[in-house]
Amino acid sequence: MLPTAMITVSKPLLYGDRVRFHQKMVAPIAVSSPKSTLLQNPIYLGDSSSSFFGGSLKGLCLHLKPRPQRRDFSNLAVASASATPSVGKSNSGGRFYFNITGFPFPLGPFLNRRTIRTEAVKGCIWLFEQEQALGFSSVSTNIRMTVIKLKSGGLWVHAPIAPTDECIQLIKELGAPVEYIVLPTFAYEHKVFVGPFSRKFPLAQVWVAPRQWSWPLNLPLEFFGIFRAKTLKDDDLSTPWAGEIEQKILSSPEVGIGPYVEVAFYHKPSKTLLVTDAVIFVPRQPPECISKESLLASAKNGLAVKLLSKGKEVPDEPVVDNKRNRQKGWERMVLQILFLGPSNLLEPNASFAQMSQKLIVSPIVKTLVFSKVPEKVREWVDSISRDWRFKRIIPAHFAGPISASRSDFRAAFAFLDEFLVESNGAWPSLSLLFSSIMGKAATYFPPDDMRTLSSLDQFLVSVGAVKKTVSGRKR
Numbered sequence: 001m002l003p004t005a006m007i008t009v010s011k012p013l014l015y016g017d018r019v020r021f022h023q024k025m026v027a028p029i030a031v032s033s034p035k036s037t038l039l040q041n042p043i044y045l046g047d048s049s050s051s052f053f054g055g056s057l058k059g060l061c062l063h064l065k066p067r068p069q070r071r072d073f074s075n076l077a078v079a080s081a082s083a084t085p086s087v088g089k090s091n092s093g094g095r096f097y098f099n100i101t102g103f104p105f106p107l108g109p110f111l112n113r114r115t116i117r118t119e120a121v122k123g124c125i126w127l128f129e130q131e132q133a134l135g136f137s138s139v140s141t142n143i144r145m146t147v148i149k150l151k152s153g154g155l156w157v158h159a160p161i162a163p164t165d166e167c168i169q170l171i172k173e174l175g176a177p178v179e180y181i182v183l184p185t186f187a188y189e190h191k192v193f194v195g196p197f198s199r200k201f202p203l204a205q206v207w208v209a210p211r212q213w214s215w216p217l218n219l220p221l222e223f224f225g226i227f228r229a230k231t232l233k234d235d236d237l238s239t240p241w242a243g244e245i246e247q248k249i250l251s252s253p254e255v256g257i258g259p260y261v262e263v264a265f266y267h268k269p270s271k272t273l274l275v276t277d278a279v280i281f282v283p284r285q286p287p288e289c290i291s292k293e294s295l296l297a298s299a300k301n302g303l304a305v306k307l308l309s310k311g312k313e314v315p316d317e318p319v320v321d322n323k324r325n326r327q328k329g330w331e332r333m334v335l336q337i338l339f340l341g342p343s344n345l346l347e348p349n350a351s352f353a354q355m356s357q358k359l360i361v362s363p364i365v366k367t368l369v370f371s372k373v374p375e376k377v378r379e380w381v382d383s384i385s386r387d388w389r390f391k392r393i394i395p396a397h398f399a400g401p402i403s404a405s406r407s408d409f410r411a412a413f414a415f416l417d418e419f420l421v422e423s424n425g426a427w428p429s430l431s432l433l434f435s436s437i438m439g440k441a442a443t444y445f446p447p448d449d450m451r452t453l454s455s456l457d458q459f460l461v462s463v464g465a466v467k468k469t470v471s472g473r474k475r
Contacts, residue, residue: 079401094166108133115167116289120401121270129289130161138297139336142287154179160197183208184263185276195225213258250380252373256466260369266388273390282356283399286330298329308345341452359412372467374419381413
């Protein structure tokens with residue numbers, strides 16, 4: 001049986017755009033609860049007269065998404081931004097954005113997205129961040145768009161975020177035209193904003209990572225509102241930005257229902273590496289864009305905490321707004337994002353300390369993706385480390401920019417060598433072996449926290465949703 005909600009929307013309603021309140025209508029939405037959490041495609045609910053591709057909609061668009069020892073990391077830290085974070089309009093109107101995506105794990109916030117802008121490299125690179133939540137849960141992180149000013153005077157936009165009025169105003173304040181909009185991944189949480197964002201800058205060229213796909217229906221980019229997009233190619237010297245920004249593509253064989261595709265970029269003038277999900281650096285304190293309401297909601301001892309408390313009694317007490325509770329909320333968010341079901345949400349500080357303040361591959365990405373195709377990932381990592389002399393890394397989530405070298409980057413992938421030795425018996429080179437030894441702390445994840453993720457991996461392998469890990473052993 002499908003629970004049905006009545007949602008009042010306005011006309012016209014553009015896919016992914018703001019709702020403008022003109023002539024109202026009511027659209028019933030039937031929402032089911034599928035078993036799979038890997039859904040990616042949007043499902044359009046509307047009548048035959050609706051124009052999905054940028055025109056007026058008489059319906060609604062509902063998106064489904066699948067969706068011990070420690071190394072001294074004193075030299076690996078979050079690089080300080082060279083300017084104070086900026087925000088545009090403080091009123092809620094400038095932050096309004098209507099978005100229902102990815103059921104049963106929709107991407108929030110649904111109506112209000114605050115944008116924080118920082119200057120990462122003076123006069124050259126700016127970071128735009130918004131909060132991104134897992135549906136109706138109390139789990140949030142940040143999603144980051146990076147904007148680079150080219151020598152032409154135009155702007156190059158990496159991984160667009162929700163184009164709220166506030167976000168667009170902050171871009172326009174840079175005083176330069178948007179020339180290129182780049183989608184560096186297949187991942188839905190980044191792809192969903194490209195269409196709406198590109199309509200705000202119709203003169204900009206859109207470039208996308210190759211081998212785009214969605215599931216359970218493999219839909220064309222036009223379905224997502226992305227038109228006339230050019231496709232990125234590995235080490236392509238013919239791109240309009242090739243003199244300043246280079247690119248290398250990780251395009252794996254299918255790891256299950258589809259391939260993993262991510263494009264890394266190197267901005268040569270600033271020696272900056274841009275990635276999407278390949279590596280992360282969890283900061284001690286929450287990103288500024290995450291609201292105090294979200295942090296305090298995560299600090300409450302709800303059902304998840306009671307289930308993941310290691311059998312300890314969970315006190316039922318009100319949450320007071322203070323620094324300690326906000327920090328607890330952030331630590332709980334991080335552990336749920338990294339492990340899905342960490343061992344102890346009641347007292348998250350010990351596990352959080354093991355996962356923060358170091359450059360790592362996310363446990364989810366390591367377990368469900370990179371462990372399946374270690375050869376391809378190793379080739380990509382080696383190529384990046386060999387050809388690009390970067391001094392900072394900017395990922396699309398968590399901390400950024402991060403002061404990090406090529407050896408730090410290699411160390412985060414040290415686990416690949418173990419997989420490769422087991423799969424083909426070949427030992428890594430001396431330099432890679434050194435990185436592997438130095439990277440043990442970066443690739444160590446608490447076994448108790450990994451238990452849920454390992455069980456999920458085994459289940460997905462059993463139903464054919466993902467490939468088997470090359471060694472066939474649990475991790």
